Amino acid sequence: MLVAPSPASLHxxxxxxxxxxxxxxxxxxxxxxxxxxxxxxLIAVFVYGFIGQTIYISFTDWGQGAALAENPQMHLIGFxxxxxxxxxxxxxxxxxxxxxxxxxxxxxxxxxxxxxxFLAVLLDREPRGEGIFRTIFLYPxxxxxxxxxxxxxxxxxxxxxxxxxxxxxxxSPGRFRWISSRQQILTFDWQSVPSxxxxxxALVLAFLAIRMWRRGTHKRALIAxxxxxxxxxxxxxxxxxxxxxxxxxEKHGFNLATIGVMIAAIWQFSGYTMALYLAGLRGIPVExxxxxxxxxxxxxxxxxxxxxxxxxxxTLSAVIILAHISLKxxxxxxxxxxxxxSATDHPAVLMYLTTFRGNxxxxxxxxxxxxxxxxxxxxxxxxxxxxxxxxxxxx
Amino acid sequence: xxxxxxxxxxxxxxxxxxxxxxxxxPIYMTVITALKAPADINLETAWQTPSRLNWGSFGxxxxxxxxxxxxxxxxxVTATILSSMMGSLNGYVFSKWRFKGNDIVFTLLLFGMFIPxxxxxIPLFQTLRQMHMYGGLPGLILAHVVYGLPITTLIFxxxxxxxxxxxxxxxxxxxxxxxxxxxxxxxxxxxxxxVVTFIWxxxxxxxxxxxxxxxxxxxxxxxxxxxxxxxxxxAVSWNLPMAGSIIAAIPVxxxxxxxxxxxxxxxxxGSVKG
Numbered sequence: 001m002l003v004a005p006s007p008a009s010l011h012x013x014x015x016x017x018x019x020x021x022x023x024x025x026x027x028x029x030x031x032x033x034x035x036x037x038x039x040x041x042l043i044a045v046f047v048y049g050f051i052g053q054t055i056y057i058s059f060t061d062w063g064q065g066a067a068l069a070e071n072p073q074m075h076l077i078g079f080x081x082x083x084x085x086x087x088x089x090x091x092x093x094x095x096x097x098x099x100x101x102x103x104x105x106x107x108x109x110x111x112x113x114x115x116x117x118f119l120a121v122l123l124d125r126e127p128r129g130e131g132i133f134r135t136i137f138l139y140p141x142x143x144x145x146x147x148x149x150x151x152x153x154x155x156x157x158x159x160x161x162x163x164x165x166x167x168x169x170x171x172s173p174g175r176f177r178w179i180s181s182r183q184q185i186l187t188f189d190w191q192s193v194p195s196x197x198x199x200x201x202a203l204v205l206a207f208l209a210i211r212m213w214r215r216g217t218h219k220r221a222l223i224a225x226x227x228x229x230x231x232x233x234x235x236x237x238x239x240x241x242x243x244x245x246x247x248x249x250e251k252h253g254f255n256l257a258t259i260g261v262m263i264a265a266i267w268q269f270s271g272y273t274m275a276l277y278l279a280g281l282r283g284i285p286v287e288x289x290x291x292x293x294x295x296x297x298x299x300x301x302x303x304x305x306x307x308x309x310x311x312x313x314x315t316l317s318a319v320i321i322l323a324h325i326s327l328k329x330x331x332x333x334x335x336x337x338x339x340x341x342s343a344t345d346h347p348a349v350l351m352y353l354t355t356f357r358g359n360x361x362x363x364x365x366x367x368x369x370x371x372x373x374x375x376x377x378x379x380x381x382x383x384x385x386x387x388x389x390x391x392x393x394x395x
Numbered sequence: 396x397x398x399x400x401x402x403x404x405x406x407x408x409x410x411x412x413x414x415x416x417x418x419x420x421p422i423y424m425t426v427i428t429a430l431k432a433p434a435d436i437n438l439e440t441a442w443q444t445p446s447r448l449n450w451g452s453f454g455x456x457x458x459x460x461x462x463x464x465x466x467x468x469x470x471x472v473t474a475t476i477l478s479s480m481m482g483s484l485n486g487y488v489f490s491k492w493r494f495k496g497n498d499i500v501f502t503l504l505l506f507g508m509f510i511p512x513x514x515x516x517i518p519l520f521q522t523l524r525q526m527h528m529y530g531g532l533p534g535l536i537l538a539h540v541v542y543g544l545p546i547t548t549l550i551f552x553x554x555x556x557x558x559x560x561x562x563x564x565x566x567x568x569x570x571x572x573x574x575x576x577x578x579x580x581x582x583x584x585x586x587x588x589x590v591v592t593f594i595w596x597x598x599x600x601x602x603x604x605x606x607x608x609x610x611x612x613x614x615x616x617x618x619x620x621x622x623x624x625x626x627x628x629x630a631v632s633w634n635l636p637m638a639g640s641i642i643a644a645i646p647v648x649x650x651x652x653x654x655x656x657x658x659x660x661x662x663x664x665g666s667v668k669g
Contacts, residue, residue: 027572028492028572028573029492029494031572031573031574032488032492032494032573033488033492033494035484035485035488035573036484036485036488036489038481039481039485039504039544039548040500040504042541042544043503043504043507043541043544043545046507046515046519046541046542047506047507047510047515047542048503049518050514050515050518050519050522051510051514051515053517053518054514054515054516054517054518057517057518070524070525119414122407122410122411122414123411125407127404127407127408127411133411133415135652135655136415136418136419137414137415137418138651138655138659139418139648139651139652140418140421141651141662142598142647142648142650142651142658143602143644143647143648144601144602144603144604144619144622144643144644144647145602145604145619146602146604146619146622146623146643147602147622147640147643147644150622150623150626150636150637150639150640151421151424151425151637151640152421153626154424154425154428154633154636154637155420155421155424157633159438161424161441161442164438164439164441164442165442168442173438267418267421271418272662275659275662275663276663279663324509324511327511328511328512328513330513330604330605331604331605331619334604334608334623335604335622335623335626338627348511348513351513351516352513352605352608352609355516355517356609361517364517365517367513368511368513368514368516368517369514371511371513371514372510372511372513372514375509375510375511379506379509379510383502383505383506383509384502386502387498387499387502390498390502391498
């Protein structure tokens with residue numbers, strides 16, 4: 001489990017002493033850069049070089065014959081691996097994994113935010129023993145995913161732990177097979193994914209357009225509205241022009257077996273959002289609370305009208321960090337449900353199976369690239385905006 | 396306090412205590428299961444405390460996990476110290492020796508901590524094999540040091556940014572160069588920064604699993620891989636995985652309980668002034 005810090009920490013007030021330095025310090029500035037250089041080279045190779053190499057591998061057929069040779073045979077085959085993943089009957093599991101990753105992400109983000117905010121507001125009331133409560137809510141965060149997974153596997157075992165609870169109040173014990181259920185709800189055909197995506201994007205654009213229109217930026221609103229209309233029209237009429245993506249109708253949906261993993265993940269991370277929110281609430285000047293009270297606001301109004309708007313940047317950072325955690329969630333699923341459990345599977349687990357058990361390195365690289373691109377969708381805008389803010393502060 | 400307030404307070408405590416019990420439930424189940432004899436673990440009594448204590452599971456689990464614990468200690472201590480030292484020097488350069496393009500280089504460095512590690516795993520695997528470092532601890536240490544650089548650099552940069560410029564400038568007027576300034580002014584003030592990075596890196600590396608399972612051979616498996624193997628077998632009775640989980644969790648839990656303040660600081664990585 002690797003957790004990134006909150007983005008607020010990326011901004012800071014630099015002491016910009018550069019211009020005031022005497023000339024004789026230029027030798028030291030060369031030394032300074034020389035000290036930094038090894039790290040920069042390591043990051044350049046191990047991060048950027050390796051990303052490039054993985055992208056390259058994803059366009060090859062590495063995985064045939066002696067795949068584990070130190071210099072294996074590789075031929076460029078273009079986008080074939082990606083085409084396979086998205087259309088071949090054999091890789092149906094990958095497509096379900098993408099959908100699982102989507103639900104894992106939505107549940108972890110919403111669950112941790114809601115629970116974390118709730119706990120933070122409770123602790124913000126300064127109960128006695130606050131430190132003890134904080135410790136209890138946050139300790140799961142310090143555990144390894146493997147420990148969490150092992151413990152929760154026992155709690156959610158079909159004939160164990162949680163399922164026994166109802167019998168204490170005279171009900172019959174639960175029968176739900178938490179990790180191994182094969183039930184699926186909200187099913188849809190893979191063929192309709194483009195239309196669903198188009199309609200979701202159109203809805204977001206329409207929402208933005210309405211907001212812009214209300215704010216009076218009519219031109220921008222029209223620019224946002226036009227593609228929304230086109231997308232809806234395409235989703236309704238263009239579908240028939242699309243070639244069949246998969247040879248036979250293919251049902252996907254929400255796997256009920258993933259709920260157990262979601263509960264464990266929220267248990268582990270809600271303390272983190274609690275800590276973020278509590279720090280934010282404590283950062284609000286006391287005067288603001290008093291002023292709102294003098295204005296006749298009760299506590300609920302204080303939180304909804306004064307405090308929560310101030311916490312918005314924290315929410316944004318928490319969303320980005322939690323989304324990026326759940327998009328690479330490997331150890332928890334591995335330890336809790338096993339790598340071979342297709343119902344709870346995740347692209348990060350499939351990448352491991354494909355690469356290190358199946359020796360299909362190129363295909364594994366393609367899965368990694370897809371995961372990377374989805375994560376980059378969250379991270380890059382966030383890093384760019386933090387960079388811009390930093391420039392503003394330091395220049 | 397008015398009566399109305401008192402009722403609100405009672406409700407507040409009631410909710411807090413109920414939620415706390417829910418959060419503690421997994422620990423309770425883990426401890427009681429670890430202390431039961433295999434024959435006593437069954438459906439009806441899953442939630443009951445053991446009728447007789449069986450400490451043997453801890454010994455058995457330790458017998459299996461002992462080598463893994465040793466590996467993890469060597470790995471976590473070495474990689475933590477190395478990445479913290481480098482992070483401290485990097486943070487010093489980024490905060491006190493700003494250069495042209497400083498911010499963009501720093502942002503590019505930070506990107507390294509947000510990537511899903513699957514994207515570098517195959518070239519890392521291949522490179523370690525070509526360097527004849529695959530399978531053992533040195534390769535794993537290298538990986539943890541390199542990919543730990545962004546977070547340690549970030550923590551130290553933010554930490555050093557709080558050291559007032561007047562302090563460093565007066566030392567420079569006295570003729571202190573790059574290293575002298577670091578040794579005389581910056582490093583002595585760095586203890587809290589090192590405590591935060593040590594704790595953060597140690598817990599992260601101790602808990603890491605993906606590299607452990609893909610980059611090490613059996614003899615060098617870290618504790619997380621050992622625990623996954625101990626718990627993975629279907630036939631295993633639950634007392635053993637639970638005892639193993641406790642053994643694997645104890646070092647990080649101790650750090651967290653004893654030094655929680657610093658752990659949270661690592662968690663928020665300087666976003667809150669502390």
